[in-house]
Amino acid sequence: MRTGVRVIVEIEALTKIYEGKQRVTAVDGIDLEVQPGEIFGLLGPNGAGKTTTISIATTRTLPTSGRVRIAGVDVVAHPAEARRFIGVVPQYNTLDRSLTIYENLYYHCRYFGFSHGQARQRSEELLGQFLLLERRKAYPAQLSGGLAQRVQIARAIAHRPKVLFLDEPSAGLDPQSRLAMWKAVEELRKEGITVVLTTHYMEEADALSDRVAIVDHGRMLAIGSPQKLKETFGAQTMIHLALRQMEGAEALATGLRGQAGVQSVEVVGDGLRVFTMGGEGVLAELVHAASPLGLRDIAIAEPSLETVFIQLTGRDLRE
Numbered sequence: 001m002r003t004g005v006r007v008i009v010e011i012e013a014l015t016k017i018y019e020g021k022q023r024v025t026a027v028d029g030i031d032l033e034v035q036p037g038e039i040f041g042l043l044g045p046n047g048a049g050k051t052t053t054i055s056i057a058t059t060r061t062l063p064t065s066g067r068v069r070i071a072g073v074d075v076v077a078h079p080a081e082a083r084r085f086i087g088v089v090p091q092y093n094t095l096d097r098s099l100t101i102y103e104n105l106y107y108h109c110r111y112f113g114f115s116h117g118q119a120r121q122r123s124e125e126l127l128g129q130f131l132l133l134e135r136r137k138a139y140p141a142q143l144s145g146g147l148a149q150r151v152q153i154a155r156a157i158a159h160r161p162k163v164l165f166l167d168e169p170s171a172g173l174d175p176q177s178r179l180a181m182w183k184a185v186e187e188l189r190k191e192g193i194t195v196v197l198t199t200h201y202m203e204e205a206d207a208l209s210d211r212v213a214i215v216d217h218g219r220m221l222a223i224g225s226p227q228k229l230k231e232t233f234g235a236q237t238m239i240h241l242a243l244r245q246m247e248g249a250e251a252l253a254t255g256l257r258g259q260a261g262v263q264s265v266e267v268v269g270d271g272l273r274v275f276t277m278g279g280e281g282v283l284a285e286l287v288h289a290a291s292p293l294g295l296r297d298i299a300i301a302e303p304s305l306e307t308v309f310i311q312l313t314g315r316d317l318r319e
């Protein structure tokens, strides 16, 4: 193993093709480097290839081509060694339902070679750290979604991995549990654990990540800090004009494209999507221009990772 590794996760020209009745290119040439101590977000819609990328990086799936190194260790050539550096919280709950919370932690430690005493001590420590002491004897089925997620994170870091992979950590959590989960992730940073998380919540990627990669159809469309992505791609305000009639919408779009302050215009399902730099009077002019078609509604979105995503893909993350 190389010493003094500066890049903790290295993904190089990674490709995964699922062969079956239908050939699916789930990951299509992804290159990515994560630095030690970073919280890194993979942001993309359903089917973008997030889980597949994580499955390969965590030795659960073999790539079709390309490679992943964790702390310098190739995950295909040396899976067992790589696994010592990796913690995983999968997209779906994988706690052992026949074991208590304490036992889930304890046996995980044992699996990673801890002695009985070490495993007991580490499990106690984690119960304390994740505020689980009172639920130590509970079984996974008795836990709320938020609590089960906390146990999963505790278990994932029990063997002191260098990198924690969190696949959709807040899917299905209520807002309060989501905030608690965010806090737990921030705490991990203080312990020096690098975090790679996937999400299709823009707010989550924005709030948690030092850097974000936007992925779609197995490809990386953009990478950078949320701030930088917004500056680069989303410096514009997005105005959605919902129209009563779509007849004439194309002509309206063409007309608007020439207007001062208007950057681009797209015709969407129920109206127009106009990107502007904001600016004096633009909104009034849009309202005026659209009124012959019957303006049903108007929505204004300030630059966010959502508007960045829409600009890059022409689609909504939730579509």
Ligand SMILES: Nc1ncnc2c1ncn2[C@@H]1O[C@H](COP(=O)(O)OP(=O)(O)OP(=O)(O)O)[C@@H](O)[C@H]1O
Residues within 6 Å of the ligand: 018, 020, 024, 025, 026, 044, 045, 046, 047, 048, 049, 050, 051, 052, 053, 091, 200
């Ligand atoms: N085992 C499999 N066999 C065949 N196709 C698969 C398999 N797993 C995933 N796919 C396909 O690969 C593509 C990427 O899926 P993946 O689960 O990696 O996406 P994702 O970004 O995690 O999506 P989600 O937001 O739904 O979790 C999808 O088209 C999916 O249907």
Ligand SMILES: [Mg+2]
Residues within 6 Å of the ligand: 050, 051, 052, 091, 167, 168
């Ligand atoms: Mg997934």
